[in-house]
Structures are given as C-alpha cells and as structure tokens.
Amino acid sequence: MKKYEADQLRNICLLSHGGVGKTSLLEAACFTSKGTAKFNKVANGSSIFDFRSDEIERKMTISMKLGFCEWNDVKINFLDTPGFLDLQGDAKAALRVTESAVILVSAIDGVQVGTELMSRLVDEASVPRLFLINGIDKETADFKKALDSVKNAWGASVVQLHLPIGTGAQFKGIVDIVSKEAWEYAKEGNGIGKKIAIPAELSDEVDSLHSAMMESIAETDEELMNRYFENGELTAEELRKGLSLGFASGSIYPVLCGSALYNMGTDLLLNAVVTLCPSADKRTEIEVIDDGSNKKIQCSELQPLCAFVFKTITEEHIGDFNCVRVFSGKLTVGKDLQNIGRNTAERTGNMYFMRGKEHIDAPEICAGDICALLKLKDTHTSDTLAEKGHDYIIPPIAFITPLVNVAISSKNKGDEDKIGIGLAKLHEEDPSFIYKYHADIHQSILSAMGDVHIDMILHNLKSRFKCEVVKKTPRISYRETITKAVKYVEYTHKKQSGGAGQYGKVAIDVEPLPRGKGYEFVDKIVGGVIDQSFRPSVDKGIHSKLEEGILAGYPIVDLRVLLVDGKTHPVDSKDIAFQIAGREAFKTAFESASPILLEPIADLKVTLPEDFTGDVMGDLSSRRGKIGGIEPEGKLQTINAKIPEAEIQNYSQALRALTQGRGFYSKSFSHYEPVPGEVAKKIIEASKADVEEVAA
Known part of the structure; x- marks a missing residue:
C-alpha cells in the first residue's frame, strides 16, 4: 500500500439516524474503490464492518468501525458510527479525530430524531458537514420531501448538488448540478456511473437548480459575489473553489443523493469527499496541554509525535486494538513512546490500517492518518501518546453523562x-x-x-x-437530619456479668446545622469526668449511627453533637463501653429532635422543540418540579427546573413519549431539601418493610 501525505488524507465521520445505511455506504465505497473484491451486505450478514455476532443478529452497528478507500490518489478514512441514539458516545469520539462529517438522511423519512442529534454533535465539534439523501431506490422514497426536511432544519446553508433521475424502482441515475452532467448506474454494479445526456424532462429543472446553487455559493464570499454580479455567472473553477471554501467554513451544507444498497452514486460521493472535504493538513492548529498550559501544534511530520487514542476495539483471540489519530509527527514500528497521562512507557508493535475486520499492515503512519496499534501495555481511550521529552496532552473526549x-x-x-x-x-x-x-x-x-x-x-x-x-431500580440517596436542638440526653452502659465489666456514662446535646455542613463533634467536657482517652470512643459510637441511619436507614447529616458530661469507672470503663453509650445516647437524642428525611434535588435542563414545551412543563410540575425559566437555544427551547431525583428515575422514557423522541435533557446534583410529610411517610414505611424482608 502506498504512503499518503497529510494533504492526501481525508478523515470522514459517517453519521445518521439508525438504519439509514451508513455501513452499507461504506461497503459500497470499499467495493467501488476496489478495496474489497465483492460487494458485501449488512442484510445477509456478509458485511466486513458489522461482523460481531450481536451486530449480525440485530442488523445494526453497535460499535464504531474503521474503514478506508483509495480514490483519485487520496486515502479516505471513514469512521462508521452507530446510529442508535443510546450509542452516541462513538459519534463524539469519531468527531474528535475527523475533519468532516457525512450525515445520511432517509429518502423515505427525511430528517429524523437521530439526524438532529448527530447534527448537534457536529455543531459541538465544529466540523463541516454534507448530507447524503440515501435510499432513492426505495418504493416510497420522496427525494423532494426529504430535501425539504433538510432545508427546513438547516435553512439557507443547504445547497443541493444532486438531482435523482427517477425514484423507487425507476431510479437509474443522478444529475450533477455543479457540472450539469448526468450519470447512469447499474443496480448492484461497480458503483461507477456511465455518462448520459440529461433527460429532457429534467433540463429546465437542472438549469434552475444550477442558477440557485450558483447564487448560494456566491453569497458565501465577497469576491465571488462581485464576479457573479459582474458576469451574471461563475465559472466551473469558481464554483468548485466557492463550494470548497463554503463547505470548509461551515457556511454551505451540500446535499447529495444515491443508493448505498444498490451502489448507485457512490463514485460521486467519493469525488465530493476528495474535492470538498478539507485534507488532514488543513487542521493547522491542534489544541494540546503542555505542562499545564494550553498550546497549539501543527499537523506536520516535522513536528514531534503526538497521537490520540479515540477508540479501543477488542477482537476475540487477537486482543485490544488502540485506534489512534496521529496529529503530528509519525509512527513507526518499534518506536518508543510515552503515555503522557499515565506516565508509562510504550513501544509500538504491530500497526494496522483497519477495514472492518480486515487488518492491513502499516509500517509507517504519517501525520494526519488513522490506524490501530495492537497490544500496547497500558493505553486506553482518550490517552495521548508522544515522544519522550514532549509532554503534550490532548484533552480527553467529553462523553455525555449517562442518565x-x-x-x-x-x-x-x-x-x-x-x-x-x-x-x-x-x-x-x-x-x-x-x-x-x-x-x-x-x-x-x-x-x-x-x-x-x-x-x-x-x-x-x-x-x-x-x-x-x-x-x-436504584435506591435514592436520601439523608436524615434533625430540625430542633435537644439538651442533656444521658445514657449509661453498664455490664457486669462476671469477670471484667463494662461501664460508660455520657450526656450529649444535639443541634441542627445549616444544609451541607455535615457532622461536627465537639468535646465540651470540663475536668476529668470522662477520661481523655475515652472521648474519641463516644464520637466513634455516634459515627456508627450516622452511617446506618435511624429514621429510615439513610446517612445522617447536618448536625452537631456536643459531649457535655459523663462518668468514668476506674476499673470497668473501656473503649467499647463509651462507643455503646455514645451510640445509644445519640439515638435517643436524634429521635427527640424532630428528625426528617432529606431528598436530593437535581438541576434539570430539558431541551426540546417549542411545540412540546407546554406538555413537558406540565409533566415536570406533576413530578414536584419547580420551573426556573425557559431559554431559547437556536430553534429549540431549554426548560430549567429543580426537581427531586426520585421523580426522574425513568425520565428518559417519559420525555421520549412527550416529545416524539425529539427532546433531550441533562441533570446535575443541586442540593438536599426536606421530603414532604406524606412522601416521607411512604419512604419510611418502605424502608422498614425492606429491613423486615432482609431479616426474614
């Protein structure tokens, strides 16, 4: 396999709602570029990407896969990510190491929940995107409807580059609106189009679309706009330049079409990736942390090595592959490295370019490329590998907090x-x-x-x-506390049953503390009524009750205990005696101090389309939530609320039902506050029932 420099590399993240055809597209791309000898299919279990038993059974990608194509003297690295919404962590990881995203859209369903979610992840990663409307061959495909859904979601940035020739069973080719050329494809052929004349019935539409596209491209650049006004059109070279610049800047979202299942239009997609998507060397400034300070390095072989592990793949009978993006420098077999975050030494062994389950030996990996390293000793996802003496750390992947x-x-x-x-x-x-x-x-x-x-x-x-x-169902992290002070609660522990006796007498005060202050023990003994060596024993006995709770079996917090009096026996006083005396005195005092339950309150942020705001706010109120306000977030709304953790244990399902899957949320701990009386009563009764069940 030939060596590719950074300017010959394209790193692409494949994204979509589940089941739209990312893996089929990658299979088609590998076959069209002659990377594979046959056109493998997900449907019949022959895919070299969805090869795990659970993926074959479910007919879906469960874990990110690496693949690549060689096309027009360019190596295209594809990262195929799961489309199922629960598995979006791989999409976040892939977007950290790619320069562009291809988002597939269903020709039947148009923009779906997953399309919106993946596009938000692209926004966060600040990489350019193009859309591919896939499945034009399907019986109920509607290209115009799917395209309109993309335009409605992303507005004037959307620029149509393709027009299908027919849909459903009549789909046979694609018109390239940029070049005004038409291509015909054989179903399940080699993916290379045969040039044909633009069908007469599409000629006027193509002219109209070409003019609209030209105007959209001109609007992205002042120089192009001036030339467009002067000449009334842009040259083919100016169009290509404007498209590339607009795409790279994120001001243009090109829309292509095709059929991954039948390998139709695959060559046009690969051409677009080569001509539009930024090469790896265009990522000129990579943010790293060097000795605690932020720094930027360049994607160049002349720079010291800096590689980032974005995925770990385990293959049975082989071992762990650490998938890495080389951001600078180069990797060679037998190279000594250091894992910066773990401060451990590593040495590269076998290195591979991955095409699904196929492993192609890679003797050298240049800056900008992606590969897999086999059997490193102690290297994991989000780790940075560098040369000795260069302590660059690439910030770890910020995975979404699981809810x-x-x-x-x-x-x-x-x-x-x-x-x-x-x-x-x-x-x-x-x-x-x-x-x-x-x-x-x-x-x-x-x-x-x-x-x-x-x-x-x-x-x-x-x-x-x-x-x-x-x-x-997980238990809720309730807490117990008191609401009033109690003075001088005594307890005497006395045991004399032959042999050595036990004796300890204590008197304590208890008083509530502000929320979040925890527990304080204050020794207020005057004189020697309790020997100094036994006073910590009282605290130790109280601690045992703090941990196991008294009211309902939950930890006790936010109170102060003052040891004010007691008595020591010259012979029978022991550590255990004062532990027991302290514990029992505290139990009595706690029960007399109007104890209550505290519950954890969450800061909840729910982001959703405006149409669902009323229903969701009503639901939150019914869950004892307190609405703090609503903020606009682009085309969406974010509801801020404080709500008991106990009320949102299964909130994902409820929100999905209320918003047709289009709402999402995040939460974080806010504070503890008292549980309402009737609710607390039920919790205490349930806790006692649990204790009785365990005892039985």
Whole structure:
C-alpha cells in the first residue's frame, strides 16, 4: 500500500439516524474503490464492518468501525458510527479525530430524531458537514420531501448538488448540478456511473437548480459575489473553489443523493469527499496541554509525535486494538513512546490500517492518518501518546453523562469479581457507560445512555464473560437530619456479668446545622469526668449511627453533637463501653429532635422543540418540579427546573413519549431539601418493610 501525505488524507465521520445505511455506504465505497473484491451486505450478514455476532443478529452497528478507500490518489478514512441514539458516545469520539462529517438522511423519512442529534454533535465539534439523501431506490422514497426536511432544519446553508433521475424502482441515475452532467448506474454494479445526456424532462429543472446553487455559493464570499454580479455567472473553477471554501467554513451544507444498497452514486460521493472535504493538513492548529498550559501544534511530520487514542476495539483471540489519530509527527514500528497521562512507557508493535475486520499492515503512519496499534501495555481511550521529552496532552473526549441508572447484583453467588472484571473490559470499548458501587445506598449502579444500551451491556456481559445479573431500580440517596436542638440526653452502659465489666456514662446535646455542613463533634467536657482517652470512643459510637441511619436507614447529616458530661469507672470503663453509650445516647437524642428525611434535588435542563414545551412543563410540575425559566437555544427551547431525583428515575422514557423522541435533557446534583410529610411517610414505611424482608 502506498504512503499518503497529510494533504492526501481525508478523515470522514459517517453519521445518521439508525438504519439509514451508513455501513452499507461504506461497503459500497470499499467495493467501488476496489478495496474489497465483492460487494458485501449488512442484510445477509456478509458485511466486513458489522461482523460481531450481536451486530449480525440485530442488523445494526453497535460499535464504531474503521474503514478506508483509495480514490483519485487520496486515502479516505471513514469512521462508521452507530446510529442508535443510546450509542452516541462513538459519534463524539469519531468527531474528535475527523475533519468532516457525512450525515445520511432517509429518502423515505427525511430528517429524523437521530439526524438532529448527530447534527448537534457536529455543531459541538465544529466540523463541516454534507448530507447524503440515501435510499432513492426505495418504493416510497420522496427525494423532494426529504430535501425539504433538510432545508427546513438547516435553512439557507443547504445547497443541493444532486438531482435523482427517477425514484423507487425507476431510479437509474443522478444529475450533477455543479457540472450539469448526468450519470447512469447499474443496480448492484461497480458503483461507477456511465455518462448520459440529461433527460429532457429534467433540463429546465437542472438549469434552475444550477442558477440557485450558483447564487448560494456566491453569497458565501465577497469576491465571488462581485464576479457573479459582474458576469451574471461563475465559472466551473469558481464554483468548485466557492463550494470548497463554503463547505470548509461551515457556511454551505451540500446535499447529495444515491443508493448505498444498490451502489448507485457512490463514485460521486467519493469525488465530493476528495474535492470538498478539507485534507488532514488543513487542521493547522491542534489544541494540546503542555505542562499545564494550553498550546497549539501543527499537523506536520516535522513536528514531534503526538497521537490520540479515540477508540479501543477488542477482537476475540487477537486482543485490544488502540485506534489512534496521529496529529503530528509519525509512527513507526518499534518506536518508543510515552503515555503522557499515565506516565508509562510504550513501544509500538504491530500497526494496522483497519477495514472492518480486515487488518492491513502499516509500517509507517504519517501525520494526519488513522490506524490501530495492537497490544500496547497500558493505553486506553482518550490517552495521548508522544515522544519522550514532549509532554503534550490532548484533552480527553467529553462523553455525555449517562442518565439512565439501574442497580445490578450477581445472579449467581461468587460471580461478583467476574462482573467487575467483565464490565471494566466492556468499559474499555465503550467509555460512555459508568459502573460504580455507591456505599450510601449499598448498591452497584450501572449508568448508561438508555434502556437499550443497558440491555446491550448486560447481554455482552452474559455472552462474553458468562455473568448474569439481577436488575433493580436504584435506591435514592436520601439523608436524615434533625430540625430542633435537644439538651442533656444521658445514657449509661453498664455490664457486669462476671469477670471484667463494662461501664460508660455520657450526656450529649444535639443541634441542627445549616444544609451541607455535615457532622461536627465537639468535646465540651470540663475536668476529668470522662477520661481523655475515652472521648474519641463516644464520637466513634455516634459515627456508627450516622452511617446506618435511624429514621429510615439513610446517612445522617447536618448536625452537631456536643459531649457535655459523663462518668468514668476506674476499673470497668473501656473503649467499647463509651462507643455503646455514645451510640445509644445519640439515638435517643436524634429521635427527640424532630428528625426528617432529606431528598436530593437535581438541576434539570430539558431541551426540546417549542411545540412540546407546554406538555413537558406540565409533566415536570406533576413530578414536584419547580420551573426556573425557559431559554431559547437556536430553534429549540431549554426548560430549567429543580426537581427531586426520585421523580426522574425513568425520565428518559417519559420525555421520549412527550416529545416524539425529539427532546433531550441533562441533570446535575443541586442540593438536599426536606421530603414532604406524606412522601416521607411512604419512604419510611418502605424502608422498614425492606429491613423486615432482609431479616426474614
């Protein structure tokens, strides 16, 4: 395989709503460019990209795949990302290392929820995008309707470059509006169009579209606008230049069309990628952190090596592949590196260009290229690899905080360690989920992007690591506290049953503290009524009750305990005696101090189309939410609210139903506040029932 320089590289992220045809497009591109000997299909399980057993079974991409094509002396790296909304973490990772995005749009359904979501991710990544309306061959395809949905969503930036010749079963070719040339394709052919005359019935429409396109391109550049006004048109060279500049700046969103399933229009897409999409060397300033300071480096082989791990792929019987983008310098086999964040040494072994499950040896990787490194010792997703002496760190991928939580426990006794090991391995491949033990609720919580995401994780845990779990709704992290002060509560612990006795007497005051202040223990003993060595024992005994709770079994917070009096026996006083005395005195004092439950309150931000605002606000109010305001966010609205965590445990499903899947939300912890009386009563009763069930 020939060596490509940075100006000969295009790095492309493939995005869409689920099931629109990204993987089929990549298969078509590989076949058209002669990278594969046959046209593999997702539908029949022969795809070299969706090759995992669960992907073949579901007929969908579950994990990002790498692929590449060689076309017109350019190497095009494609990152094929899952379209299912729960799996958007891979899209965020792919957009960190690519210069352009191709967003597929269904010719039947037009812009869908996933289209909008992926476009928002593109906005965040600040990379240019082009749209491909795919599936023109489908029976109910409607190119104009799909195109209109793109225009309605993204406005004047949308510039149509293709016009299909026929739709459905009659789809046979594409008119290139830029060159005013028509191309005919054989279904499931080699993807290379045969030039034909523009059909007479489309001639006027093509002229009109060409003029509109010319005007749109002219509006993106003052020099082009002047020439357009002077000459009434732009030359072919000026059109190409204007398109490239407008695309790279993000002011033009080109729209193409085709059929990935039948390999029709694939050559035109590849041509567009080569001519429109910025080459890897155009990313002239890469942000890094160098010794704590922000710095920018250039994509050049002349710069020191800086490579970023954006994905880890595990293949059975082979091992872990770290997928890297070389931002500067070059990688060679046997090169000594340092993992900057982990401060560990690495050495490159086998290096590959990946085409799905095919691995092509890569003796050298130049700046701007993407490859996979096999079996590094201790390198993971979001790590930076650099040469010794150059401590550049590329900021880690900011994965979206997972919002759907489930408590899991081992179905089979003794599998706890296997579950932890299995989930840690799965997290290597998919960092968008979190698994953590929460001591305050005594549960292990799996947090993911949605219910289906959780099911996929647990399916892989079972199939790959032979571990099964029991799922439960997570407990809420309630807290207990007091609302009034209580003075001089005594307790004497006395045990004399032969042999060494136990004796400890304490008197304490308790008083509430402001929210968030935790617990304070104050030694107010005057004189030696309690020996100095036993006073910490009182605190230790109180701590045992703080952790296990008194009212409903939740941690106790925001109070002060003052040790004010007591008595020591010269022989029988011991550490354990004062622990017990302190614990029991505190229990009595707490119960006398008007205890209450506190619940965690979340800051909730719900972003949605304006049409759904009223329904969602009503739903939030019914969940004891307090609306803080509404802010415009482009064409969307963001509702700010404070709401009890207990009321939004399954909020993803509710919001999806209320907004037809078009709303999304984020949340963060805000504060604790008292639980309303009737609600608290139910929580306390349920807690007692749980205790009785465990005891039984």
